Amino acid sequence: xxxxxxxxxxxxxxxxSLSPAIHNAAFARMSKPWRYVAIDVDAQYFEEEVFAARxxxxxxxxxxxxxxDAAFALVQNRDEIAQRSGSVNTIVFGxxxxxxxxxxxGDGCCDALVRGGxxxxxxxxxxxxxxxxxxxxxxxxxLRGAADIAVVNRTQSRASEASECADVARVGTEGDIADxxxxxxxxxxxxxxxESPVSATFLHRALxxxxxxxxxxxxxxxxxxxxxxxxxxxxxxxLICQAVRQEELWxxxxxxPQVMRDAALATLAQRTS
Numbered sequence: 001x002x003x004x005x006x007x008x009x010x011x012x013x014x015x016x017s018l019s020p021a022i023h024n025a026a027f028a029r030m031s032k033p034w035r036y037v038a039i040d041v042d043a044q045y046f047e048e049e050v051f052a053a054r055x056x057x058x059x060x061x062x063x064x065x066x067x068x069d070a071a072f073a074l075v076q077n078r079d080e081i082a083q084r085s086g087s088v089n090t091i092v093f094g095x096x097x098x099x100x101x102x103x104x105x106g107d108g109c110c111d112a113l114v115r116g117g118x119x120x121x122x123x124x125x126x127x128x129x130x131x132x133x134x135x136x137x138x139x140x141x142x143l144r145g146a147a148d149i150a151v152v153n154r155t156q157s158r159a160s161e162a163s164e165c166a167d168v169a170r171v172g173t174e175g176d177i178a179d180x181x182x183x184x185x186x187x188x189x190x191x192x193x194x195e196s197p198v199s200a201t202f203l204h205r206a207l208x209x210x211x212x213x214x215x216x217x218x219x220x221x222x223x224x225x226x227x228x229x230x231x232x233x234x235x236x237x238x239l240i241c242q243a244v245r246q247e248e249l250w251x252x253x254x255x256x257p258q259v260m261r262d263a264a265l266a267t268l269a270q271r272t273s
Contacts, residue, residue: 005035005056007250010049011064014038016271018264019062022243025263026255034251046070054093059250061091062243068132075101084139084165087132090246102249105133106140108242109184109210115241115257116233118182118208121145126176127169128152128197129186130162133212137186142166150176177202183225185211190219197221205229212238217268236264 009019015038023036041049046067053061063071071088072078078101082088088101110120123146127134130153141149142165150172153159163169177183177198189197191213198221203209209225214235222232240260247255 004033005037006059007034007061007246008037008039008053008058009062009064010039010041010046010053010067012040012042012066014040014064017064018239018267019064019243021263021267022240022260023247026243026247026260029256029259030253032251041067043067043070047074050074050091050099054097054099058093060093060246062246063089063091071101075099077101079103080143081106081136081139084142085132085135087136089132089136089242090249092249102245103136103139104242104245104249105238106136106138107144107245108240109137109212109238110140110144111241111244112233112237113182113184113208113210115237116208116210117231118233120182122147123181124148124150124176124179125182125184126150126152126172126180127162127184127186130155130158131186134186135162135165137184138162138169139165141182142168146182150180152176174198174202177207178204181206181208183207183209183230185209185213185221188213190221191215194220196224200224200228203228203230207231208233210238211235214239215268236261240264 017038027034068087076098082101082103090102092100125146149169151159151163152172159171185197203225207230209230210233211219211221212235217234226232240257
């Protein structure tokens with residue numbers, strides 16, 4: 001059976017994206033003759049590329065930087081997390097040609113937390129960062145029953161804006177980590193470096209710590225958290241879990257997360273060999 005490109009990631013740059021490896025491995029395991037590709041597109045051509053994908057018969061798109069805000073503005077309707085966060089990372093093409101927007105980052109983060117043994121209901125969370133990913137995570141945590149969400153960001157005004165994504169969210173400080181049960185880093189601090197977004201002195205054993213950064217897989221932040229006795233979850237699980245949600249939206253099928261993770265790890269290993 002001829003392969004059919006059913007989805008793609010749009011961004012710039014996308015050459016290092018793990019999404020093609022992740023989704024194509026899932027399609028292969030499900031014995032589907034489908035294909036997922038990466039398309040590098042400049043901002044000025046983003047809208048044109050979205051409609052070209054729709055007209056080509058694709059089921060949907062992943063949207064990555066720097067196009068999540070543009071995707072939010074382009075779609076006709078949005079799921080609640082996309083609406084609350086003002087950011088879209090997934091587009092689904094309807095039968096009538098309508099564009100439906102979703103944001104799977106927030107639920108992907110929560111799914112990874114639950115998979116790692118954490119409880120969202122009644123949790124006290126600290127979210128580091130205030131960008132699109134942070135806003136989606138804050139929205140999802142609120143919708144899934146977190147009791148308190150402290151948003152910590154260098155720019156207080158942005159933290160205040162992000163805190164509006166959930167009724168239980170507020171502007172916080174690193175000091176809120178002392179009473180927290182969840183600590184989530186959505187910033188790029190630690191990507192390819194030995195930096196950590198918070199001092200190790202704030203970390204403690206009652207925490208479940210997730211770092212959205214997955215290159216390196218074991219960040220300095222996660223290493224310090226583990227040394228403090230905290231439960232840790234790497235950013236690759238968040239990436240995988242949000243990708244699972246995307247395939248459910250596009251195809252109505254739930255792929256095997258471990259198959260997707262194994263493909264991502266193999267790709268990362270090839271890049272470092």
